[in-house]
Amino acid sequence: MDADALADLRAFDRAHVWHPYSSALAPGDPYVVESAEGVRLRLRDRDGRTLDVVDAMSSWWCAVHGYRVPELDAAVRGQLGAMAHVMFGGLTHAPAVDLCRRLLTLAPSGLEHVFLADSGSVSVEVAMKAALQLHLAAGERRTRFLTVRGGYHGDTFSPMSVTDPVGGMHSLFRGVLPEHVFAPRPPAGVDLPDDDPELVDWERTTRDLFSQNASDIAAVIVEPVLQGAGGMHVYPPRVLDVLHDLAREHGALVIHDEIATGFHRTGPLWAGDRAQGAPDILCVGKALTGGYLTLAAMLCTREVAEGVSRSEAGGLMHGPTFMANPLACAVANANLDLLATRDTVAEVTRIESGLREGLSPAADLESVVDVRVLGAVGVVQLREPVRVAEVTAAALARGVWVRPFRDLVYTMPPYVTDEDDLAVVTSGLVGAVADVHG
Incomplete structure (x- = not known):
């Protein structure tokens, strides 16, 4: 997508497209997804730069095998x-x-x-x-x-x-x-x-x-x-x-x-x-x-x-x-x-172990009240409402797409996320919280 097409898409989106839980009077400025494959999303940011990031959300918890899955x-x-x-x-x-x-x-x-x-x-x-x-x-x-x-x-x-x-x-x-x-x-x-x-x-x-x-x-x-x-x-x-x-x-x-x-x-x-x-x-x-x-x-x-x-x-x-x-x-x-x-139980067990290890440093942050993991769900709970846009941007800078809400920065990654990408997810979440909330 060239710069003019990208600018037109973003302008029309802000003027006419209503996103989940959003205001038409104060529209957000969402990132543009150009493609998705495996556990990665290719995004364009607000300056038109391309970002290849690990999806920590499984597209609101449903894309458990990732994207462009040959069998599916x-x-x-x-x-x-x-x-x-x-x-x-x-x-x-x-x-x-x-x-x-x-x-x-x-x-x-x-x-x-x-x-x-x-x-x-x-x-x-x-x-x-x-x-x-x-x-x-x-x-x-x-x-x-x-x-x-x-x-x-x-x-x-x-x-x-x-x-x-x-x-x-x-x-x-x-x-x-x-x-x-x-x-x-x-x-x-x-x-x-x-x-x-x-x-x-x-x-x-x-x-x-x-x-x-x-x-x-x-x-x-x-x-x-x-x-x-x-x-x-x-x-x-x-x-x-x-x-x-x-x-x-x-x-x-x-x-x-x-x-x-x-x-x-x-x-x-x-x-x-x-x-x-x-x-x-x-x-x-x-x-x-x-x-x-x-x-x-x-x-x-x-x-x-x-x-x-x-x-x-x-x-x-x-x-x-x-x-x-x-x-x-x-x-x-x-x-x-x-x-x-795919031996899904083993995949989820592996992810649970990786989340426990990778998110544990968040417990030492002053802003964090709790860190919890259950299966392929990892949660960092803050002492205050999460600053969503800032945490999202900070996580993207570390190669991770997250969508925090309330006082929670969490991940539900695809089950096929390997150890390296899971480490990117956990370090990205912990680093984003540390940068934004301290």
Whole structure:
């Protein structure tokens, strides 16, 4: 791209293109991506210079194999030779059926039905709708959900309503969104013992809260073990066991939102595998297609599917236009092949070790309050809100693309990131924080 074309692109972007979580009155000045390959992005900065940098974000946690992956490219090209899209109402096709079969094979025990959706947020919408329909069909008007503070489940209305109402990014919609039941945020630490006083107190409070609202609660919805965009908070699996027990005791469902945590991001295939019980409903997305196309899924038990189908409506009342898009399903199947053949568990274990070692120097910085790692997730938490533009620029100068938020400078690198590039990522993050925040 020559200088004039680059200048025109940037000018039009600033004048007319609305980016995520941004103001049209004060538009940002984003970097221009020209290409991506492996774990690297080729960017053009504000002065037109070319930067080849390691992607520490997996494009918001979905490009787990990196970019221009031959197997995934081939899957898309092969599917184009048959059909790019066809409606899923009244029709079916092999890529979708194959994907559903494979998802059920991988899913926690008891899940037998799959509803394919456009995006992670939509899969949560579908999950919540299914829970409501199930109870209505049983003659119970349960209209509330229980979750824990600090969570994030998406940007559409139902997911927003179970995202933290005070500390979350959707707090300005309070009074418009349905008001659900929020238990305290669980204490931190995946290895916290069950008799930890903080955890015991959390359990007591949550049991009381659930009992007080039990007749209204349709389901528990939670991000297992790791809360993502709500603050990268890691909590003990005992929390899931308590929530499962309460749901079973009071006739509510359990929904696991594994959109960010699924497909080995925290180590196991599902973050919820660390708990004793299995969910009634599972939401998956992000890494499902290896970052190539938008696709998500809601999986549920036979009891949920049959209960919803007995409702007055006679079925699950949802039907996205691009549901089960053949291109997306084909590349998702190829992505699952790669996850199975690459020894993903070993890759994530290697990355976890590299993140622990490489990010540890950040703990000595005055500006840092915590450094934590879980699977292929590394977090540096600051004592103050991160200066996003400055930290981003400082990391780019060290060859790393990051997208900090709130008080967090974090990385979720592609699983294929090798030791050298991982060292670039960790030194880049630590150096950027040191330069900007001290």
